[in-house]
Amino acid sequence: MTTGGAMRGLFLGVLGVVAGAGLAVAATHFAYGANHAGFGAERELARFGLAFAQVRDHYLSQPEDRKLVEGAINGMLTNLDAHSSYFDPDTFAAMETKAAGAYGGIGVVISVRDGATKVVSVVKAMPAARAGVRAGDELVAIDGIAMRGHALGDVSARMRGTAGTPVKVTIARASAKPFDLELTRDVIEVERLTWHREGDVGYIKIVAFSDRTEPDLRAAVASLRRQIGPALKGYVLDLRDNGGGVLQASIDVADDFLDAGEIVSVRGRSLRDIERYNAHPGDITDGKPLVVLINGGTASASEIVAGALQDHHRAKMLGSLSFGKGSVQSIVPLDNGAGGALHMTTARYYTPSGRSIQVTGVVPDIYVSGGPDAPQYQREAELPHHLDAEGPPVQAFGTPLEPAAGHSYLDFQLSMAVAFLHKTMAARSATPHHA
Amino acid sequence: MKRFAFIGLGMVVGFIAALGLLPSARGANDVSAYRQLDLFSDAFERVRANYVRPVDDSELINAAIEGMVSNLDPHSSYMDAKAFADMQIQTRGSFGGIGIEVTMENGLVKIISPIDNTPASKAGLKAGDYIAAINGTAVQGLDLNAAIEKMRGPEGSKITLTILRTTDKALAKKPFDVTLTRAVVAVDQVRWHREGDIGYIRMPGFNENTASGLEDAVRDLKRQPGPPIRGYVLDLRNNPGGLLDQAVQVSDDFLAAGEVVSTRGRHADDTQRYDAHGGDITDGKPLVVLINGGTASASEIVAGALQDHRRATILGMTSFGKGSVQTIIPLGEGGGALRLTTARYYTPSGHSIQAQGIIPDVSVAAGDEDDIPRIARPSEADLRGHLVNGDTTARRPAPNIIRPPTSGTKPADFQLAFALDVLHGKVAGIPAKSAKVN
Numbered sequence: 001m002t003t004g005g006a007m008r009g010l011f012l013g014v015l016g017v018v019a020g021a022g023l024a025v026a027a028t029h030f031a032y033g034a035n036h037a038g039f040g041a042e043r044e045l046a047r048f049g050l051a052f053a054q055v056r057d058h059y060l061s062q063p064e065d066r067k068l069v070e071g072a073i074n075g076m077l078t079n080l081d082a083h084s085s086y087f088d089p090d091t092f093a094a095m096e097t098k099a100a101g102a103y104g105g106i107g108v109v110i111s112v113r114d115g116a117t118k119v120v121s122v123v124k125a126m127p128a129a130r131a132g133v134r135a136g137d138e139l140v141a142i143d144g145i146a147m148r149g150h151a152l153g154d155v156s157a158r159m160r161g162t163a164g165t166p167v168k169v170t171i172a173r174a175s176a177k178p179f180d181l182e183l184t185r186d187v188i189e190v191e192r193l194t195w196h197r198e199g200d201v202g203y204i205k206i207v208a209f210s211d212r213t214e215p216d217l218r219a220a221v222a223s224l225r226r227q228i229g230p231a232l233k234g235y236v237l238d239l240r241d242n243g244g245g246v247l248q249a250s251i252d253v254a255d256d257f258l259d260a261g262e263i264v265s266v267r268g269r270s271l272r273d274i275e276r277y278n279a280h281p282g283d284i285t286d287g288k289p290l291v292v293l294i295n296g297g298t299a300s301a302s303e304i305v306a307g308a309l310q311d312h313h314r315a316k317m318l319g320s321l322s323f324g325k326g327s328v329q330s331i332v333p334l335d336n337g338a339g340g341a342l343h344m345t346t347a348r349y350y351t352p353s354g355r356s357i358q359v360t361g362v363v364p365d366i367y368v369s370g371g372p373d374a375p376q377y378q379r380e381a382e383l384p385h386h387l388d389a390e391g392p393p394v395q396a397f398g399t400p401l402e403p404a405a406g407h408s409y410l411d412f413q414l415s416m417a418v419a420f421l422h423k424t425m426a427a428r429s430a431t432p433h434h435a
Numbered sequence: 436m437k438r439f440a441f442i443g444l445g446m447v448v449g450f451i452a453a454l455g456l457l458p459s460a461r462g463a464n465d466v467s468a469y470r471q472l473d474l475f476s477d478a479f480e481r482v483r484a485n486y487v488r489p490v491d492d493s494e495l496i497n498a499a500i501e502g503m504v505s506n507l508d509p510h511s512s513y514m515d516a517k518a519f520a521d522m523q524i525q526t527r528g529s530f531g532g533i534g535i536e537v538t539m540e541n542g543l544v545k546i547i548s549p550i551d552n553t554p555a556s557k558a559g560l561k562a563g564d565y566i567a568a569i570n571g572t573a574v575q576g577l578d579l580n581a582a583i584e585k586m587r588g589p590e591g592s593k594i595t596l597t598i599l600r601t602t603d604k605a606l607a608k609k610p611f612d613v614t615l616t617r618a619v620v621a622v623d624q625v626r627w628h629r630e631g632d633i634g635y636i637r638m639p640g641f642n643e644n645t646a647s648g649l650e651d652a653v654r655d656l657k658r659q660p661g662p663p664i665r666g667y668v669l670d671l672r673n674n675p676g677g678l679l680d681q682a683v684q685v686s687d688d689f690l691a692a693g694e695v696v697s698t699r700g701r702h703a704d705d706t707q708r709y710d711a712h713g714g715d716i717t718d719g720k721p722l723v724v725l726i727n728g729g730t731a732s733a734s735e736i737v738a739g740a741l742q743d744h745r746r747a748t749i750l751g752m753t754s755f756g757k758g759s760v761q762t763i764i765p766l767g768e769g770g771g772a773l774r775l776t777t778a779r780y781y782t783p784s785g786h787s788i789q790a791q792g793i794i795p796d797v798s799v800a801a802g803d804e805d806d807i808p809r810i811a812r813p814s815e816a817d818l819r820g821h822l823v824n825g826d827t828t829a830r831r832p833a834p835n836i837i838r839p840p841t842s843g844t845k846p847a848d849f850q851l852a853f854a855l856d857v858l859h860g861k862v863a864g865i866p867a868k869s870a871k872v873n
Contacts (some may be wrong), residue, residue, distance in 0.1 A: 050766055271490060
C-alpha cells in the first residue's frame with residue numbers, strides 16, 4: 001500500500017464519519033422534537049418542509065421555489081396583524097433605492113373599510129387618473145397580491161416605488177369583472193408640509209412624517225412668525241388624515257414644541273427592550289398656544305405627536321377620536337435584502353404618562369364634529385388580528401360640537417381651533433400682570 | 436445562544452428529512468429548494484424571536500402553508516386540523532349528530548332549518564329556534580364551530596338542548612329543554628320523486644354515498660306506483676362537485692361502455708382513464724341533465740361525459756367551468772392537509788372545460804339569473820389566478836337562450852318544466868336523447 005493510497009483512504013474515512021455523525025445526531029433531535037413540546041418549532045418547520053415538498057412535487061405545473069416561499073412568508077406575516085407584511089426582493093430593492101422624498105406613486109387617495117381598499121379620489125394628471133381609475137373603485141390587488149385585509153399603510157407602501165417603475169393594479173368597479181391596469185409610477189409631490197396664516201393664527205398641516213418634515217416645520221414656523229409678527233396668537237397643527245410615517249420624524253416634531261421631558265417610549269417584547277426618547281431644550285414657537293387637530297385618520301406617528309403634546313399639556317387636542325395604532329413596525333431584511341424584508345410589528349409605544357393608545361386612540365380635549373361630509377373612519381379595533389388594548393376602554397366623551405343650524409363652515413374644526421386660540425389669548429391678557 | 440443554534444440545526448434537518456421522503460425531490464434544482472427553505476426558516480425564526488408578542492408556532496406555519504398554496508390557483512388551499520375533519524365529514528356524507536343547519540345570532544346558535552327525518556325534526560325543533568344551552572352549558576361565549584362540535588357525537592348518545600322560541604309569544608321568555616338521541620345524519624343526500632311518468636333525481640353534491648343513492652333512486656322510481664317510467668331528469672344545478680370516483684360511477688350508471696373522463700397531471704405518466712362498464716341502470720331511457728352556473732367540477736364531469744356520448748340532453752345555462760382535480764394530502768397527525776390542484780380532466784372527446792364550462796344543448800334560463808350580481812356568482816373564468824385552458828379548438832356557441840314568459844302563469848321551476856316538455860316530445864326540434872340501441 002502506498003502512502004498516497006493510505007492518505008486517500010483516511011481522507012474519505014474522515015468525511016464519511018463526519019457525515020454519518022451529523023445525520024445520526026440530527027435524526028435523534030428530530031425524533032426527540034416530535035415528542036416534546038419544547039421542540040415544537042422544529043416539528044412545525046418540518047411540517048412546512050413537508051408541505052413545500054408536496055407542492056413542489058405534485059402541483060399541476062412546476063412551481064417556482066421562490067414564489068412558493070414568498071407566498072409562505074407573506075401568509076405568515078399578514079396573518080399576524082394588519083400592519084405586518086412581506087416585501088419580496090424586488091419590492092424591497094425598489095424601496096431601498098428610492099431617493100428620500102422623491103419617490104413615486106400612482107396618485108390615488110385611498111381608504112380601507114371592512115377590509116376593502118376603496119379609491120377616495122384620484123390626483124389629476126397622475127398615472128391612476130390617466131389610466132381611468134375613478135373614485136369609488138375597489139383596489140383588489142397590487143402586483144397580483146390581494147389587498148383584502150391589508151392595512152392602509154401597507155396598501156400605500158405597495159403602491160409606492162421609484163418613479164418610472166411599473167405597477168399592476170387590479171380594480172373592481174360595481175358589479176363588473178375585476179380588471180388589471182398596468183401603470184407607471186410618477187413622482188407624486190403631495191407629502192410636503194403646508195402652512196398659511198389664518199388671520200393672526202399660524203396654520204401648519206403635516207400630511208405624513210418623513211425625513212423632511214421637521215426641517216419643513218422649522219421653516220413654516222419661521223415664515224409664519226415673519227408674516228404675522230407680534231400679533232401671532234398661536235398655532236394650529238393639523239394632523240387630520242395623517243396616517244403616520246417615520247418614527248424619528250414624529251419625535252423631532254414633538255421635540256420642536258417641548259422644552260424637556262419624555263416624548264415616547266418604545267417597548268419590544270422583552271422587558272429589557274425599552275427605548276425612551278426625550279425632548280431637548282427649546283420650543284421653536286416660544287411656548288405659544290397650540291391646538292392639534294385630530295380625527296379618525298390620525299394614526300401611528302401622528303398619534304405619538306398628539307399623545308406627547310397632550311400628556312405634557314403643551315397643546316389641546318381638537319377634533320374626533322384618533323385611529324388607535326399603538327404599535328411600531330420594523331423592516332427586517334432577510335439574507336441582507338437579497339431575500340426581501342419582513343415588515344413586522346416589533347414594539348408598542350407609550351406616551352409620556354405611560355399609556356398605550358392601541359385601539360383606544362387619542363381622545364380629543366375638545367370634541368368637535370368633522371361635519372356632515374366627514375368620512376366614517378375604519379379604526380384599529382376593526383382590523384383583523386389587531387393587538388389588544390392595554391389601557392381601560394375609552395369612556396364616553398360626550399357629544400361633539402356641531403355647527404349651529406343655518407351656519408356653514410369651510411372647515412368647522414379649524415374654525416373652532418382658531419376661536420379657541422383667540423379665547424385663550426384673551427384670557428391670558430386679562431390675567432393681572434404683576435410688575 | 437446555544438439553544439438557538441441547536442434548534443437551527445434541527446430545523447434544517449427537518450426540512451431535509453421531509454424532502455428526502457419524496458423520490459423526485461433530488462437533483463440539481465434542490466439547491467434552490469434548500470436556499471428557499473433556509474430563507475423561510477430565517478423568516479420564521481425572526482418572527483418567533485422579534486414579533487411584538489409570542490406567537491404560536493403552529494399558527495405561524497398554518498398561515499405560511501396557506502399563503503404558499505393559496506397563491507397557486509383559486510382551488511388550492513390549506514385545511515387546518517379542524518377544517519380537514521369537517522371536509523372528511525362532507526366526503527363521508529354523514530356524521531353523528533341531531534340534524535340541524537345553524538348560524539350564530541345575538542351570541543346564540545339559531546336554527547336555520549331542521550333536516551327531515553333527523554332527531555331534531557322528530558323532536559319538533561323549528562326554524563328560528565335559538566339554542567341557549569347545550570347539556571346545561573350556556574352557548575353565549577362559544578363560537579359557532581365549538582357549539583357545533585358539542586352537538587355532534589356518536590350515534591345513540593343523548594344530548595339536552597335548552598331552546599328559546601321567540602316566534603311563539605307564549606314561550607318567548609321561557610326557555611325549555613329538549614333531550615334528543617343523536618343519529619347518523621346524512622348530508623347532501625340524493626333525493627328523488629316522480630313527475631308523472633318522469634323520474635326526477637336531485638343530486639346536491641358528490642360524496643361517498645352519491646352513486647349508491649342514485650342507484651337507490653332509480654330502483655325506487657321504477658317500483659313506485661304509476662305509469663311506466665318514460666325518462667329521467669338528473670338535476671345537477673348548483674352542485675359544486677365532490678369526489679371524482681363518485682362522478683365516474685354516476686356517469687357509468689347511465690352509460691353502457693366507453694370512456695367517462697381522463698385526468699392528466701404534470702407528468703405524462705400521470706394520465707388516468709376511467710371507463711364505463713356494467714350497463715345502463717335506466718335501460719337507456721331518455722335523460723335530461725339540468726345544469727347552471729353553479730354546476731361545477733365533478734358535476735361537469737358527469738354532464739360532459741353524458742353530453743359527449745350523446746346519452747343525455749344537457750339543458751339549462753353554461754356551467755361553472757372548473758376543469759381541474761384537487762388531491763387531499765394530509766400533513767401528518769393533527770397537521771391538517773393540503774388541498775392541491777394536481778391534474779386537469781378531459782371529457783371523452785378530449786376537451787377541457789376549464790374556464791369555459793359545459794355549454795348546454797338547450798339553453799334555458801331560470802329567470803332569476805339577473806337578480807344576483809355577477810360578482811356574487813362568478814364562473815371559473817372570473818376567479819383571480821384561474822388556470823388557463825390550453826385547448827384552442829373552436830367551441831360551438833351556446834344556443835339562443837329560452838327565457839320564462841314574463842307575463843301570465845309561469846311554472847315555479849321553468850327549467851324543470853322545460854325538461855319535462857322535452858322528455859314528453861312537446862318541444863319541436865328538440866328530441867330527448869336516449870341511449871342508442873345497438
